[in-house]
Amino acid sequence: MTPANRDRDFTGRTLLAVFAHPDDESITCGGLLAACSDGGAFVALLCLTRGEAGPATATAPAALAATRTTEIGEAATLLGVRDVVVTDHQDGMLPWTDAAVVERDIRAAIARLRPDVVVTFGADGLYWHPDHIAVHERVAAVVSTMADQAPALYFATMPPGAVRAVFDRATARARAAGSTAPRQVLGIADPDAWGAHAAPPTLVVDVRAQANRKLAALRRHATQLDHDALSWLTDEDASLLGTEHFHLAGTRSGFIERLGA
Numbered sequence: 001m002t003p004a005n006r007d008r009d010f011t012g013r014t015l016l017a018v019f020a021h022p023d024d025e026s027i028t029c030g031g032l033l034a035a036c037s038d039g040g041a042f043v044a045l046l047c048l049t050r051g052e053a054g055p056a057t058a059t060a061p062a063a064l065a066a067t068r069t070t071e072i073g074e075a076a077t078l079l080g081v082r083d084v085v086v087t088d089h090q091d092g093m094l095p096w097t098d099a100a101v102v103e104r105d106i107r108a109a110i111a112r113l114r115p116d117v118v119v120t121f122g123a124d125g126l127y128w129h130p131d132h133i134a135v136h137e138r139v140a141a142v143v144s145t146m147a148d149q150a151p152a153l154y155f156a157t158m159p160p161g162a163v164r165a166v167f168d169r170a171t172a173r174a175r176a177a178g179s180t181a182p183r184q185v186l187g188i189a190d191p192d193a194w195g196a197h198a199a200p201p202t203l204v205v206d207v208r209a210q211a212n213r214k215l216a217a218l219r220r221h222a223t224q225l226d227h228d229a230l231s232w233l234t235d236e237d238a239s240l241l242g243t244e245h246f247h248l249a250g251t252r253s254g255f256i257e258r259l260g261a
């Protein structure tokens with residue numbers, strides 16, 4: 001093992017990612033999850049809804065919830081996530097769901113897993129998505145009560161311009177194939193919205209080595225890829241997904257700092 005590899009030996013470490021919907025984990029930090037798993041960390045995921053209000057409007061909510069739960073399980077497996085919990089909070093309603101109930105679920109996951117690092121959304125919710133912002137607030141609230149027992153908390157943000165680059169590459173590929181251009185990225189029509197108001201990163205992680213798995217994980221979220229730019233990306237394009245940004249909350253940093261560029 002070279003010194004560089006030893007520096008990325010995460011055996012005995014645990015990372016917990018907390019997000020709102022199936023697909024958030026893959027687009028936001030799929031590379032980080034895979035890199036931590038590659039290094040021997042135990043990687044876990046808590047997803048607070050089943051995404052039943054997603055854009056596959058032809059599908060009944062209960063059926064969509066079941067399908068998206070399957071999709072996140074498959075995506076997680078590709079990313080090396082070994083523990084996936086999906087709870088039944090109502091998609092689209094997290095800001096109006098009893099905060100104490102949501103925080104109970106987050107607290108339970110942290111108590112069970114005792115993670116060294118927790119990763120969740122930043123205050124911008126990627127593009128001001130209310131569910132994302134609610135998860136950011138609930139996770140921060142839980143961790144803030146833990147004093148010396150608190151894990152290192154990181155907010156995952158989208159590098160500004162990254163989703164625009166994906167959208168433009170996909171549009172070029174669609175046009176070259178004589179097809180109509182993609183309309184959205186994971187249900188969001190404006191590719192410039194992603195990360196437009198993200199806090200500056202304190203940690204930039206090069207995940208090009210994991211980018212093909214990240215793209216493969218995103219493809220598992222098939223219900224979200226109707227007329228979607230991501231469905232046009234080839235493996236050659238995966239490097240467009242190869243940089244991830246994180247913002248350390250507070251002063252207690254975690255083992256993922258060793259992945260910094």
Ligand SMILES: [Zn+2]
Pocket residue numbers: 020021024129132
């Ligand atoms: Zn989401």
